[in-house]
Amino acid sequence: MLFRTANLSQLGEFDEIIDVRTPLEFAEDHIPGAINCPVLSNEERITVGTLYKQESPFEARKVGAAMVAKNIAHHIETRFAGHAKSWRPLIYCWRGGQRSGAMSIILSQVGWAAHKLEGGYKAYRRHVLDSLETLPQNFKWQVICGPTGSGKSRLLKAMQEQGLQVLDLENLAQHRGSVLGRLPGSPQPAQKWFDSILLAALQKLDPARPVYVEAESKKIGLITLPLQLMSAMHGSDCLVIDAQTELRVSGLMEDYRYYIDNPELLVEHLKGLHQFHGEKRLAIWAEQIRAGDFEAMVAELLELHYDPSYQRATSRNYPRLSEARRIAIESLSPDALKLIAKNLEG
Numbered sequence: 001m002l003f004r005t006a007n008l009s010q011l012g013e014f015d016e017i018i019d020v021r022t023p024l025e026f027a028e029d030h031i032p033g034a035i036n037c038p039v040l041s042n043e044e045r046i047t048v049g050t051l052y053k054q055e056s057p058f059e060a061r062k063v064g065a066a067m068v069a070k071n072i073a074h075h076i077e078t079r080f081a082g083h084a085k086s087w088r089p090l091i092y093c094w095r096g097g098q099r100s101g102a103m104s105i106i107l108s109q110v111g112w113a114a115h116k117l118e119g120g121y122k123a124y125r126r127h128v129l130d131s132l133e134t135l136p137q138n139f140k141w142q143v144i145c146g147p148t149g150s151g152k153s154r155l156l157k158a159m160q161e162q163g164l165q166v167l168d169l170e171n172l173a174q175h176r177g178s179v180l181g182r183l184p185g186s187p188q189p190a191q192k193w194f195d196s197i198l199l200a201a202l203q204k205l206d207p208a209r210p211v212y213v214e215a216e217s218k219k220i221g222l223i224t225l226p227l228q229l230m231s232a233m234h235g236s237d238c239l240v241i242d243a244q245t246e247l248r249v250s251g252l253m254e255d256y257r258y259y260i261d262n263p264e265l266l267v268e269h270l271k272g273l274h275q276f277h278g279e280k281r282l283a284i285w286a287e288q289i290r291a292g293d294f295e296a297m298v299a300e301l302l303e304l305h306y307d308p309s310y311q312r313a314t315s316r317n318y319p320r321l322s323e324a325r326r327i328a329i330e331s332l333s334p335d336a337l338k339l340i341a342k343n344l345e346g
Contacts, residue, residue: 003104006115014090029192039068096120136232146241148306149248158337167213175221179272238324
Protein backbone atom coordinates (compact mmCIF):
# COMPACT_ATOMS: atom_id res chain seq x y z
CA MET A 1 0.00 0.00 0.00
CA LEU A 2 1.42 3.38 -1.04
CA PHE A 3 -0.43 5.35 1.62
CA ARG A 4 -1.55 4.87 5.19
CA THR A 5 -5.06 5.06 6.65
CA ALA A 6 -6.48 6.71 9.75
CA ASN A 7 -9.85 6.73 11.49
CA LEU A 8 -12.04 9.49 12.91
CA SER A 9 -10.50 9.25 16.38
CA GLN A 10 -7.19 10.40 14.89
CA LEU A 11 -8.36 13.67 13.29
CA GLY A 12 -6.32 15.79 15.70
CA GLU A 13 -3.07 14.09 14.73
CA PHE A 14 -2.79 15.75 11.32
CA ASP A 15 -1.51 19.11 10.11
CA GLU A 16 -4.34 19.49 7.62
CA ILE A 17 -7.56 17.70 6.68
CA ILE A 18 -8.18 17.74 2.95
CA ASP A 19 -11.62 17.16 1.43
CA VAL A 20 -11.13 16.17 -2.21
CA ARG A 21 -14.85 16.08 -3.07
CA THR A 22 -16.42 18.65 -5.37
CA PRO A 23 -17.08 22.22 -4.17
CA LEU A 24 -20.82 21.47 -4.10
CA GLU A 25 -20.34 18.44 -1.87
CA PHE A 26 -18.00 20.42 0.38
CA ALA A 27 -20.47 23.33 0.64
CA GLU A 28 -23.25 21.01 1.83
CA ASP A 29 -21.12 19.61 4.64
CA HIS A 30 -17.56 18.73 5.55
CA ILE A 31 -15.41 17.92 8.55
CA PRO A 32 -15.01 21.23 10.44
CA GLY A 33 -11.60 22.71 9.75
CA ALA A 34 -11.09 20.80 6.49
CA ILE A 35 -10.01 22.58 3.32
CA ASN A 36 -11.45 21.79 -0.11
CA CYS A 37 -8.97 20.64 -2.75
CA PRO A 38 -11.23 18.88 -5.24
CA VAL A 39 -9.79 16.28 -7.58
CA LEU A 40 -12.86 16.72 -9.79
CA SER A 41 -14.82 19.94 -10.27
CA ASN A 42 -18.62 19.96 -10.10
CA GLU A 43 -18.82 19.81 -13.89
CA GLU A 44 -16.08 17.19 -14.26
CA ARG A 45 -17.82 14.86 -11.84
CA ILE A 46 -21.02 15.09 -13.90
CA THR A 47 -19.05 14.37 -17.08
CA VAL A 48 -17.40 11.28 -15.58
CA GLY A 49 -20.71 10.05 -14.13
CA THR A 50 -22.43 10.44 -17.50
CA LEU A 51 -19.67 8.51 -19.28
CA TYR A 52 -19.90 5.75 -16.68
CA LYS A 53 -23.64 5.30 -17.28
CA GLN A 54 -23.88 5.95 -21.02
CA GLU A 55 -20.61 4.50 -22.38
CA SER A 56 -18.57 2.31 -20.03
CA PRO A 57 -16.79 2.31 -16.66
CA PHE A 58 -13.48 2.02 -18.55
CA GLU A 59 -14.05 5.20 -20.57
CA ALA A 60 -15.19 7.03 -17.44
CA ARG A 61 -12.09 5.99 -15.50
CA LYS A 62 -9.77 6.94 -18.37
CA VAL A 63 -11.23 10.44 -18.72
CA GLY A 64 -11.56 10.81 -14.95
CA ALA A 65 -7.95 9.81 -14.34
CA ALA A 66 -6.71 12.55 -16.65
CA MET A 67 -8.87 15.13 -14.88
CA VAL A 68 -7.82 13.93 -11.42
CA ALA A 69 -4.13 13.96 -12.33
CA LYS A 70 -4.40 17.50 -13.71
CA ASN A 71 -6.22 18.77 -10.63
CA ILE A 72 -3.85 17.11 -8.14
CA ALA A 73 -0.90 18.61 -10.03
CA HIS A 74 -2.50 22.03 -9.70
CA HIS A 75 -2.91 21.62 -5.93
CA ILE A 76 0.71 20.50 -5.54
CA GLU A 77 1.90 23.52 -7.51
CA THR A 78 -0.28 25.94 -5.52
CA ARG A 79 -1.86 24.96 -2.18
CA PHE A 80 0.79 22.43 -1.18
CA ALA A 81 3.89 24.03 -2.70
CA GLY A 82 5.19 25.52 0.53
CA HIS A 83 4.77 22.47 2.75
CA ALA A 84 7.87 20.85 4.26
CA LYS A 85 8.54 17.13 4.09
CA SER A 86 7.20 16.78 7.65
CA TRP A 87 3.67 17.85 6.59
CA ARG A 88 1.03 15.24 7.55
CA PRO A 89 -2.24 15.56 5.61
CA LEU A 90 -5.39 13.48 6.13
CA ILE A 91 -7.40 13.05 2.95
CA TYR A 92 -11.00 12.00 2.45
CA CYS A 93 -13.65 11.74 -0.25
CA TRP A 94 -17.20 10.37 -0.21
CA ARG A 95 -16.47 6.86 1.08
CA GLY A 96 -12.68 6.65 1.16
CA GLY A 97 -12.41 5.34 -2.38
CA GLN A 98 -10.74 6.34 -5.62
CA ARG A 99 -10.70 10.14 -5.29
CA SER A 100 -8.97 10.22 -1.90
CA GLY A 101 -6.90 7.18 -2.88
CA ALA A 102 -5.47 8.97 -5.92
CA MET A 103 -4.53 12.06 -3.92
CA SER A 104 -3.04 9.98 -1.10
CA ILE A 105 -0.87 7.91 -3.44
CA ILE A 106 0.60 10.91 -5.21
CA LEU A 107 1.25 12.91 -2.03
CA SER A 108 2.88 9.86 -0.46
CA GLN A 109 5.11 9.44 -3.51
CA VAL A 110 6.20 13.06 -3.11
CA GLY A 111 7.36 12.16 0.40
CA TRP A 112 4.59 13.52 2.60
CA ALA A 113 3.04 11.28 5.28
CA ALA A 114 -0.36 11.27 3.60
CA HIS A 115 -3.16 9.26 5.23
CA LYS A 116 -6.57 8.39 3.86
CA LEU A 117 -9.61 8.55 6.13
CA GLU A 118 -11.22 5.14 6.52
CA GLY A 119 -14.79 5.23 5.25
CA GLY A 120 -14.44 8.84 4.07
CA TYR A 121 -17.15 11.44 4.55
CA LYS A 122 -19.79 8.71 4.77
CA ALA A 123 -18.18 7.38 7.97
CA TYR A 124 -17.90 10.93 9.34
CA ARG A 125 -21.59 11.64 8.65
CA ARG A 126 -22.61 8.43 10.40
CA HIS A 127 -20.46 9.47 13.38
CA VAL A 128 -22.18 12.89 13.51
CA LEU A 129 -25.67 11.39 13.54
CA ASP A 130 -24.75 8.75 16.12
CA SER A 131 -23.14 11.37 18.37
CA LEU A 132 -26.13 13.70 18.17
CA GLU A 133 -28.30 10.85 19.42
CA THR A 134 -26.27 10.39 22.61
CA LEU A 135 -24.23 13.49 23.45
CA PRO A 136 -27.10 15.88 24.42
CA GLN A 137 -28.00 13.62 27.36
CA ASN A 138 -24.58 14.22 28.93
CA PHE A 139 -25.23 17.84 29.87
CA LYS A 140 -27.15 19.67 32.56
CA TRP A 141 -29.24 22.06 30.52
CA GLN A 142 -30.70 25.32 31.79
CA VAL A 143 -33.37 26.37 29.31
CA ILE A 144 -34.09 30.08 29.04
CA CYS A 145 -37.79 30.66 28.45
CA GLY A 146 -39.69 33.88 27.96
CA PRO A 147 -42.08 35.45 25.45
CA THR A 148 -40.88 36.92 22.18
CA GLY A 149 -38.85 40.08 22.67
CA SER A 150 -38.07 39.48 26.33
CA GLY A 151 -34.33 39.46 25.67
CA LYS A 152 -33.50 35.73 25.68
CA SER A 153 -30.91 35.97 22.91
CA ARG A 154 -29.38 39.12 24.38
CA LEU A 155 -29.12 37.51 27.80
CA LEU A 156 -27.55 34.41 26.27
CA LYS A 157 -24.89 36.61 24.68
CA ALA A 158 -24.23 38.37 27.99
CA MET A 159 -23.88 34.99 29.69
CA GLN A 160 -21.35 33.88 27.12
CA GLU A 161 -19.35 37.07 27.61
CA GLN A 162 -19.29 36.37 31.35
CA GLY A 163 -17.82 32.94 30.78
CA LEU A 164 -20.94 30.85 31.33
CA GLN A 165 -21.43 27.85 29.08
CA VAL A 166 -23.85 28.68 26.30
CA LEU A 167 -25.23 26.87 23.28
CA ASP A 168 -26.56 29.50 20.87
CA LEU A 169 -28.72 27.48 18.47
CA GLU A 170 -30.08 30.50 16.60
CA ASN A 171 -26.58 31.74 15.89
CA LEU A 172 -25.59 28.32 14.56
CA ALA A 173 -28.74 28.19 12.43
CA GLN A 174 -28.41 31.82 11.28
CA HIS A 175 -32.08 32.46 12.02
CA ARG A 176 -34.06 34.06 14.85
CA GLY A 177 -36.46 31.16 15.04
CA SER A 178 -39.80 32.65 13.95
CA VAL A 179 -41.68 33.41 10.77
CA LEU A 180 -39.86 36.77 10.73
CA GLY A 181 -36.55 35.27 11.79
CA ARG A 182 -34.66 35.38 8.49
CA LEU A 183 -31.45 37.36 8.77
CA PRO A 184 -30.77 39.67 5.81
CA GLY A 185 -27.66 38.67 3.89
CA SER A 186 -27.12 35.54 6.02
CA PRO A 187 -28.46 32.38 4.39
CA GLN A 188 -29.01 29.41 6.66
CA PRO A 189 -26.48 26.57 6.55
CA ALA A 190 -27.39 23.28 4.93
CA GLN A 191 -28.90 20.83 7.41
CA LYS A 192 -25.86 18.54 7.30
CA TRP A 193 -23.45 21.42 7.94
CA PHE A 194 -25.61 22.60 10.84
CA ASP A 195 -25.39 19.09 12.31
CA SER A 196 -21.59 19.22 11.99
CA ILE A 197 -21.15 22.61 13.65
CA LEU A 198 -23.68 21.70 16.33
CA LEU A 199 -21.70 18.57 17.18
CA ALA A 200 -18.47 20.59 17.24
CA ALA A 201 -20.11 23.05 19.66
CA LEU A 202 -21.36 20.24 21.92
CA GLN A 203 -17.94 18.61 22.01
CA LYS A 204 -16.44 21.81 23.45
CA LEU A 205 -18.84 21.84 26.41
CA ASP A 206 -17.92 20.66 29.90
CA PRO A 207 -20.51 18.17 31.24
CA ALA A 208 -19.59 19.19 34.80
CA ARG A 209 -20.94 22.72 34.30
CA PRO A 210 -24.50 23.83 33.39
CA VAL A 211 -25.20 24.76 29.79
CA TYR A 212 -27.59 27.63 29.05
CA VAL A 213 -29.71 27.37 25.93
CA GLU A 214 -32.71 29.27 24.62
CA ALA A 215 -36.03 27.42 24.35
CA GLU A 216 -36.67 26.57 20.70
CA SER A 217 -39.23 24.76 18.63
CA LYS A 218 -38.10 21.69 16.72
CA LYS A 219 -37.31 23.84 13.69
CA ILE A 220 -35.29 27.06 13.43
CA GLY A 221 -36.24 28.33 10.02
CA LEU A 222 -35.39 25.48 7.65
CA ILE A 223 -33.14 23.72 10.17
CA THR A 224 -34.43 20.73 12.15
CA LEU A 225 -32.97 20.25 15.63
CA PRO A 226 -31.91 16.72 16.67
CA LEU A 227 -34.64 14.80 18.46
CA GLN A 228 -32.41 13.86 21.39
CA LEU A 229 -31.35 17.47 21.94
CA MET A 230 -34.98 18.55 22.06
CA SER A 231 -35.81 15.71 24.43
CA ALA A 232 -32.96 16.67 26.76
CA MET A 233 -34.01 20.33 26.74
CA HIS A 234 -37.67 19.51 27.40
CA GLY A 235 -36.74 17.48 30.46
CA SER A 236 -34.47 20.13 31.95
CA ASP A 237 -34.77 22.98 34.44
CA CYS A 238 -35.90 26.34 33.13
CA LEU A 239 -35.26 30.02 33.71
CA VAL A 240 -38.13 32.33 32.82
CA ILE A 241 -37.58 35.94 31.75
CA ASP A 242 -40.29 38.46 32.58
CA ALA A 243 -40.36 41.76 30.70
CA GLN A 244 -43.04 44.40 30.19
CA THR A 245 -44.66 44.64 26.76
CA GLU A 246 -43.31 48.16 26.17
CA LEU A 247 -39.74 46.96 26.73
CA ARG A 248 -40.28 43.98 24.45
CA VAL A 249 -41.68 46.14 21.66
CA SER A 250 -38.76 48.58 21.81
CA GLY A 251 -36.26 45.71 21.87
CA LEU A 252 -37.86 44.01 18.87
CA MET A 253 -37.81 47.25 16.91
CA GLU A 254 -34.08 47.47 17.58
CA ASP A 255 -33.42 43.85 16.67
CA TYR A 256 -35.54 43.98 13.50
CA ARG A 257 -34.51 47.43 12.33
CA TYR A 258 -34.02 46.09 8.81
CA TYR A 259 -37.78 45.60 8.53
CA ILE A 260 -38.44 49.20 9.51
CA ASP A 261 -36.02 50.24 6.77
CA ASN A 262 -37.80 47.93 4.29
CA PRO A 263 -41.50 47.88 5.23
CA GLU A 264 -42.64 46.02 2.11
CA LEU A 265 -40.35 43.14 3.02
CA LEU A 266 -42.11 42.94 6.39
CA VAL A 267 -45.52 42.96 4.70
CA GLU A 268 -44.37 40.12 2.44
CA HIS A 269 -42.95 38.00 5.26
CA LEU A 270 -46.05 38.43 7.41
CA LYS A 271 -47.99 36.53 4.75
CA GLY A 272 -46.58 33.44 6.42
CA LEU A 273 -49.14 34.04 9.20
CA HIS A 274 -52.13 34.00 6.83
CA GLN A 275 -53.26 30.54 7.93
CA PHE A 276 -53.42 31.74 11.55
CA HIS A 277 -54.92 35.22 11.22
CA GLY A 278 -56.53 35.53 7.80
CA GLU A 279 -56.63 38.21 5.14
CA LYS A 280 -58.37 40.90 7.20
CA ARG A 281 -55.84 40.91 10.05
CA LEU A 282 -52.90 40.86 7.64
CA ALA A 283 -54.41 43.85 5.81
CA ILE A 284 -54.64 45.77 9.10
CA TRP A 285 -51.00 45.03 9.91
CA ALA A 286 -49.94 46.00 6.38
CA GLU A 287 -51.76 49.31 6.76
CA GLN A 288 -50.03 49.99 10.08
CA ILE A 289 -46.64 49.12 8.60
CA ARG A 290 -47.07 51.39 5.59
CA ALA A 291 -48.23 54.19 7.88
CA GLY A 292 -45.08 53.77 9.98
CA ASP A 293 -47.06 52.73 13.06
CA PHE A 294 -44.66 49.91 13.91
CA GLU A 295 -45.13 50.03 17.67
CA ALA A 296 -48.86 49.33 17.44
CA MET A 297 -48.32 46.59 14.88
CA VAL A 298 -45.62 44.87 16.95
CA ALA A 299 -47.71 45.07 20.13
CA GLU A 300 -50.68 43.47 18.33
CA LEU A 301 -48.45 40.82 16.80
CA LEU A 302 -47.22 39.90 20.28
CA GLU A 303 -50.70 39.86 21.78
CA LEU A 304 -52.47 37.97 19.00
CA HIS A 305 -49.79 35.61 17.74
CA TYR A 306 -46.49 35.25 19.55
CA ASP A 307 -47.65 35.27 23.17
CA PRO A 308 -50.42 32.66 22.75
CA SER A 309 -48.04 30.53 20.69
CA TYR A 310 -45.36 30.79 23.38
CA GLN A 311 -47.80 29.83 26.14
CA ARG A 312 -48.99 26.77 24.26
CA ALA A 313 -45.51 25.58 23.32
CA THR A 314 -43.84 26.04 26.71
CA SER A 315 -46.70 24.56 28.74
CA ARG A 316 -46.73 21.53 26.44
CA ASN A 317 -42.99 20.97 26.15
CA TYR A 318 -41.47 22.02 29.49
CA PRO A 319 -43.03 20.15 32.43
CA ARG A 320 -40.65 21.85 34.91
CA LEU A 321 -41.71 25.33 33.86
CA SER A 322 -43.85 25.85 36.96
CA GLU A 323 -40.76 25.32 39.15
CA ALA A 324 -38.60 27.71 37.14
CA ARG A 325 -36.63 30.58 38.58
CA ARG A 326 -38.04 33.86 37.25
CA ILE A 327 -35.88 36.80 36.24
CA ALA A 328 -37.40 40.25 35.87
CA ILE A 329 -35.72 42.33 33.18
CA GLU A 330 -36.27 46.08 33.34
CA SER A 331 -33.67 47.03 30.75
CA LEU A 332 -32.19 45.34 27.71
CA SER A 333 -28.97 47.35 27.90
CA PRO A 334 -25.69 45.38 27.85
CA ASP A 335 -24.83 46.56 31.37
CA ALA A 336 -28.17 45.43 32.80
CA LEU A 337 -27.90 42.03 31.14
CA LYS A 338 -24.28 41.70 32.24
CA LEU A 339 -25.37 42.16 35.86
CA ILE A 340 -28.04 39.46 35.52
CA ALA A 341 -25.48 37.11 33.94
CA LYS A 342 -23.06 37.74 36.82
CA ASN A 343 -25.76 36.89 39.35
CA LEU A 344 -26.52 33.66 37.52
CA GLU A 345 -22.85 32.77 37.53
CA GLY A 346 -22.75 33.20 41.29
